[in-house]
Amino acid sequence: MILNFSVQNFGPVKEKQILSFEADSSTHLEDQYVINTQSGIRVLKLGLIYGANASGKTTILRALDFLRDLVLEPEEKKTAQLKFSPFLFDKVTPSKPSILSIEFIHDEIKYAYSVEFDKNAVLTEELNFFNPNKANIFRRTTDVENQFTEIKFGSKISVDKVYKKTLESNTLWNNTVLGGYLKTNIQVDELRNVADWFENHLNQMVSTNTQLDYYILDKIDSDELDKNDISRILRKADFNISDIKIDQLERPKFMELLQNRVYKNPDDFKEWSRRGKLSFSKLEFEHTVDGSKYFLPFLSESQGTQRYFGFAGLLALMIKGSVIFSIDELETSLHPDLYNHFILSFLMNSKRSQLIATTHNREILDNRDIYRNDAIWFTDKNEGSATELYSLADFDSSVIRNTSSVYNAYKIGKLGGVPNTGDFYIDLTDEK
Secondary structure, eight states: OEEHHHHHHHHOOOOOEEEBBHHHHHTTHHHHHHOOOOOEOOOOOOEEEEOOOSSSSSHHHHHHHHHHHHHHHHOOOTTOOOOOOOOOSSSSGGGOOOOEEEEETTEEEEEEEEEEOOOOOOEEEEEEESSSSEEEEEEEEEEETTEEEEEEEEEEETOOHHHHHHHHSSSSSHHHHHHHHTSSSSHHHHHHHHHHHHHHTOOOOTTTOOOOHHHHHHHHTSSSSOOHHHHHHHHHOOOOOOOOOOOOOHHHHHHHHHHHHHHHHHHHHHHHHTOOOOOOOOEEEEETTTEEEEEEEGGGSOOOHHHHHHHHHHHHHHHOOOOEEEEEETTTTTOHHHHHHHHHHHHOOOOOOOOEEEEEEEEEEOOOTTTGGGEEEEEEEOOOOOOOEEEESSSTTOOTTSSHHHHHHHHHTTSSOSOOOOOSSOOOOOOO
């Protein structure tokens, strides 16, 4: 579970911005929102980020995704540059390092991990744990001139000298130590535990273009998901879907569908390459109408139905396990009532999972039966065009009260995070 995540000098974020999942003292919707850890930390399940277009809300999710990739997908060549941009609307920041930090709990142990980098290299890196007192696992520095990694393990961590040298050799200057560890045939329990959290609990960001059907079908194929669970969730959402039918395609039909899907989304090849296979399942939804059953191909369903099939799979994973999903523009292709249904289904049924999402659906702000102030976040651009991130809980009672309309306050710009549009008249005549 994430406790907090900070971003500095990354995309439109200039100064350090912190997204926190530590619950405040409010007991409002306690049972639905708050996960209580053995150490007494109260962790929120949900974080919703509101903001105008280009305000930086998606960047927060991308930064988290970037950190995950730094760990799990290390560069193979030391000449490869890291694929990100620092804050560019400043003369100094492009030459300054970027910093990402995260605190999380895994197996009831709190970890704090930070990494400082530029486009060429990971400059410094540190991992600590609290059990219950703070102890260092490792500190890493990079000899930039010689492009070499130096690792120092904490006094409580026992690592063979040969293992340490092997790990340093496998941690290229543009890799993290955790990424280097995953390429190294050694065993360090503390590194394995943290790498496991990144790999099996923190999932890739879901964008508006993500083909979730591939991901969900893969989970069903590997028995990590039960298609009957997804069917139950879809029936609850009133799609008139009585069952899901999955068949393996014969080669001619597979090639036809392959050509169609790749034409629409070339990134699909990357996903198939990652999975190491070119198999595909034919997915159909069963609709029962007047006592008769009809099967409709997945691609013939509405965009909303297709998207919610993927969300139903994510929901099943979040209910049954301890996983974290970040979703960009959660409301895309969803009716507002279905949007609320998804959030409520997650809050009411999940136990130890977390959901982070950006959204433009501001109507939920007027429903105190659904949201807590500390779960609502806003992004806004300051005068220097840099993103600022802040919580609804940061506003004092003179700005927002429990009984006031948060929706109206946000709509009129009292909370920030809304577009500052001009008038509607546009003169396209040529000036002489």
